[in-house]
Amino acid sequence: MIDLVQLRREPDVVKAALARRGVATDVMDAVIAMDVAHRELLQDAERLRAEVKFLSRLVGEARRDKDTDTATELTEKSRVLGDEERVATEAMERVGAALRNELLMIPNLPAPDVPEGLDENDNVEIRRWWPGMEEGAPFPTFAEHQKVPHWDIGLALGILDLEAGARIAGSMFPLYRGAGSRLVRSLSAFSLDRQSDAYEEIHPPTFALTATMMSTGHLPKSSDDMYGVERDGLWAIPTAEVPLTSMHAGEILDEARLPIRLTAETACFRRESGAAGRDTRGVLRVHEFDKVELFAYCTPEQSQEAFDDILARAESLLRDLGLTYRLLLLCTGDMGTSAARTIDLEVFSPGVDRWLEVSSVSWFGDYQARRAQVRYRTGEGTALVHTVNGSALGWARVWAALLETYRRADGSVALPGVLAPYMGAQNVITATTS
RNA sequence: GGAGGGAUGACAGAGCGGCCGAAUGUACCGGUCUUGAAAACCGGCGUGGGCUUGCCCACCGUGGGUUCAAAUCCCACUCCCUCCGCCA
Numbered sequence: 001m002i003d004l005v006q007l008r009r010e011p012d013v014v015k016a017a018l019a020r021r022g023v024a025t026d027v028m029d030a031v032i033a034m035d036v037a038h039r040e041l042l043q044d045a046e047r048l049r050a051e052v053k054f055l056s057r058l059v060g061e062a063r064r065d066k067d068t069d070t071a072t073e074l075t076e077k078s079r080v081l082g083d084e085e086r087v088a089t090e091a092m093e094r095v096g097a098a099l100r101n102e103l104l105m106i107p108n109l110p111a112p113d114v115p116e117g118l119d120e121n122d123n124v125e126i127r128r129w130w131p132g133m134e135e136g137a138p139f140p141t142f143a144e145h146q147k148v149p150h151w152d153i154g155l156a157l158g159i160l161d162l163e164a165g166a167r168i169a170g171s172m173f174p175l176y177r178g179a180g181s182r183l184v185r186s187l188s189a190f191s192l193d194r195q196s197d198a199y200e201e202i203h204p205p206t207f208a209l210t211a212t213m214m215s216t217g218h219l220p221k222s223s224d225d226m227y228g229v230e231r232d233g234l235w236a237i238p239t240a241e242v243p244l245t246s247m248h249a250g251e252i253l254d255e256a257r258l259p260i261r262l263t264a265e266t267a268c269f270r271r272e273s274g275a276a277g278r279d280t281r282g283v284l285r286v287h288e289f290d291k292v293e294l295f296a297y298c299t300p301e302q303s304q305e306a307f308d309d310i311l312a313r314a315e316s317l318l319r320d321l322g323l324t325y326r327l328l329l330l331c332t333g334d335m336g337t338s339a340a341r342t343i344d345l346e347v348f349s350p351g352v353d354r355w356l357e358v359s360s361v362s363w364f365g366d367y368q369a370r371r372a373q374v375r376y377r378t379g380e381g382t383a384l385v386h387t388v389n390g391s392a393l394g395w396a397r398v399w400a401a402l403l404e405t406y407r408r409a410d411g412s413v414a415l416p417g418v419l420a421p422y423m424g425a426q427n428v429i430t431a432t433t434s
Numbered sequence: 435g436g437a438g439g440g441a442u443g444a445c446a447g448a449g450c451g452g453c454c455g456a457a458u459g460u461a462c463c464g465g466u467c468u469u470g471a472a473a474a475c476c477g478g479c480g481u482g483g484g485c486u487u488g489c490c491c492a493c494c495g496u497g498g499g500u501u502c503a504a505a506u507c508c509c510a511c512u513c514c515c516u517c518c519g520c521c522a
Contacts, residue, residue, distance in 0.1 A: 039483095039484065039485085042483080042484060042485095042491085043484065043485070043490095043491095045491085046483095046484070046485095046490065046491045046492085047490080047491090049490090049491065049492090050490055050491070052502075052503080053491090053503075055502065055503090056452070056501095056502050056503035057452070057453065057503080058502095059452080059502050059503070060451095060452035060453090060502090060503070061452085061453095063452080064452085071502085072502095074502070075502040075503095076502080077502085078502040078503080079501090079502055081502090082501090082502070082503090252444095252480095252481080375481095382481080382482095
């Protein structure tokens with residue numbers, strides 16, 4: 001949620017920033033008008049309330065003094081005012097609720113350095129990395145045996161069974177088997193182990209309440225992208241960001257505790273409604289995938305460092321896996337609702353000949369913390385924390401990129417050495433390994 | 435799933451219709467005393483909102499209701515504890 005106080009103080013700044021994301025100025029003017037109306041009604045209601053409280057105290061005193069006449073008279077007066085107060089409060093709450101609903105739909109202000117743009121085509125590539133780059137090696141060219149899509153490799157090696165997945169849960173629910181399954185598990189273990197020096201490992205619930213989904217900004221705006229269990233008022237989490245952001249909801253943290261760094265591996269569920277065709281073959285786009293998330297609650301001063309650290313950790317995983325990747329600074333049109341700045345990591349996968357998004361590192365400022373009410377004690381008073389998070393990494397596409405990158409001429413796949421401690425003898429996958 | 439008990443400030447814990455935003459203790463912060471520390475003593479010590487910055491309003495698990503007046507009474511829900519049942 002954006003800062004209403006800031007909107008009052010510098011409406012032009014807020015309007016200009018949001019205009020970059022396509023929020024019309026008259027929408028903001030309407031919000032400002034609602035805010036003004038709300039405060040006026042609030043004053044009316046509170047004034048009446050104060051009078052009722054005052055009269056009630058007098059009634060109590062008159063009763064104590066056995067002055068029944070005065071008590072009766074004051075009671076009647078207070079009752080009339082009470083009726084007025086009820087009406088005034090109702091009017092105030094109606095406008096207040098409308099204002100809140102409006103605010104929940106307004107996205108975060110983009111950071112000044114976020115490029116303007118409509119969609120993913122306007123994202124700005126920051127840099128690329130590939131194995132051997134530092135030693136002067138050119139951008140990799142890929143051999144013919146690497147230009148086989150992972151769904152064919154997976155089928156041939158018996159480690160990916162999309163048909164069985166579809167039989168169980170419908171299309172876009174992949175089923176990994178044998179060494180393929182172990183690879184998913186290995187990647188999570190590999191990443192979690194790498195974060196354990198600075199990030200507390202969390203295993204949160206996979207479902208979250210509607211209120212929890214509101215905090216991160218996934219609701220009310222993106223309910224169509226989410227799986228809901230209506231009967232229980234629960235939603236399947238689309239990312240561990242959801243439970244981690246609400247882990248300290250409603251709390252006032254000690255400044256000395258910040259930054260609080262958390263990591264979690266969870267299943268992530270996404271409807272991906274509207275997605276179909278070439279984007280969705282194999283495991284390029286799936287309804288359920290595993291992901292390790294890095295997360296930090298921090299002070300505004302710490303947020304840049306927290307962001308850089310998460311980005312660096314995500315990158316270091318890709319380097320150690322020997323995958324070619326690039327960084328994109330997302331434009332205003334491609335950023336998520338709650339983000340102020342996002343950098344995506346995309347892996348190049350030769351079999352499908354495409355860049356695949358495997359991580360999204362975002363700084364949210366206090367936007368999520370305002371919704372989740374996560375604060376910290378400063379020298380004088382309290383302030384909202386900043387939240388930062390990023391994937392390290394989403395495994396479905398990394399899984400695909402690994403198979404395609406490391407496929408050998410004989411059809412087997414020799415995974416990078418960093419995975420050997422986790423994969424054991426299956427670090428080289430052949431048709432008979434699984 | 436059944437029966438019972440509970441939810442109050444950082445924590446413990448009183449209050450069970452009328453200056454109660456809330457006693458008291460602990461913790462914490464400041465001061466006195468002390469070479470220093472401890473002890474003792476004195477003072478302070480929740481969050482949010484509004485505006486005329488001094489005041490007003492809200493918050494005692496959540497949401498409704500009763501009343502001139504609700505932490506206190508009534509209803510529903512949530513969570514926690516104990517026992518029984520079921521179950522990885």
